[in-house]
Amino acid sequence: xxxxxxxxxxxxxxxxxxxxxxxxxxxxxxxxxxxxxxxxxxxxxxxxxxxxxxxxxxxxxxxxxxxxxxxxxxxxxxxxxxxxxxxxxxxxxxxxxxxxxxxxxxxxxxxxxxxxxxxxxxxxxxxxxxxxxxxxxxxxxxxxxxxxxxxxxxxxxxxxxxxxxxxxxxx
Numbered sequence: 001x002x003x004x005x006x007x008x009x010x011x012x013x014x015x016x017x018x019x020x021x022x023x024x025x026x027x028x029x030x031x032x033x034x035x036x037x038x039x040x041x042x043x044x045x046x047x048x049x050x051x052x053x054x055x056x057x058x059x060x061x062x063x064x065x066x067x068x069x070x071x072x073x074x075x076x077x078x079x080x081x082x083x084x085x086x087x088x089x090x091x092x093x094x095x096x097x098x099x100x101x102x103x104x105x106x107x108x109x110x111x112x113x114x115x116x117x118x119x120x121x122x123x124x125x126x127x128x129x130x131x132x133x134x135x136x137x138x139x140x141x142x143x144x145x146x147x148x149x150x151x152x153x154x155x156x157x158x159x160x161x162x163x164x165x166x167x168x169x170x171x
Contacts, residue, residue: 083095
C-alpha cells in the first residue's frame with residue numbers, strides 16, 4: 001500500500017517521488033491473496049462440507065462483518081485517490097499521510113479485506129474458508145506488509161518511523 005494525503009485535515013505530506021520509479025516489491029496484489037484462500041477453502045468445502053453456523057445466524061454475521069469491513073477500507077482507499085498516490089502495490093507511493101483511517105491503523109484496507117473475507121466465510125458457512133485465513137494472514141504479513149514497511153521506511157525515513165511508533169499495524 002502507499003500513503004495518502006487528506007486535503008489539509010491534519011495530514012502530513014512527507015515526500016514526493018517521480019512516477020513509476022519505485023514500488024514496495026509486494027509479491028502480488030493483496031486481493032488476490034485473499035481470493036486464493038477463499039477459492040481453496042470453497043474447493044475443500046465442496047469436497048468436505050464443514051458447516052458450523054445455524055442458517056439465519058450465518059447471514060446476520062456475514063452482513064455485520066461486511067459492514068465493519070467497509071468502515072476502514074472505503075475511506076482509506078478514497079484517501080489514496082485524493083493524495084494522487086498509487087493504491088496498487090506495484091506503483092510508487094508518492095505521499096505518506098497519517099490522518100483519517102490511518103490514524104487508527106497502518107493497514108485499514110487490509111483490515112477491511114480481512115473482514116470481507118470473514119463475511120464471505122460466514123455467509124457461506126465454511127469452516128474451511130475460516131481456517132485458511134490462518135494461511136492468508138502470514139502471506140499478507142511477509143509477502144506484502146513487511147515489504148511495504150521496509151519500502152516506506154526507506155522512502156520516508158524518520159517520519160514513517162514516528163508514524164509507526166504511534167499507530168498500530170492493524171488496530
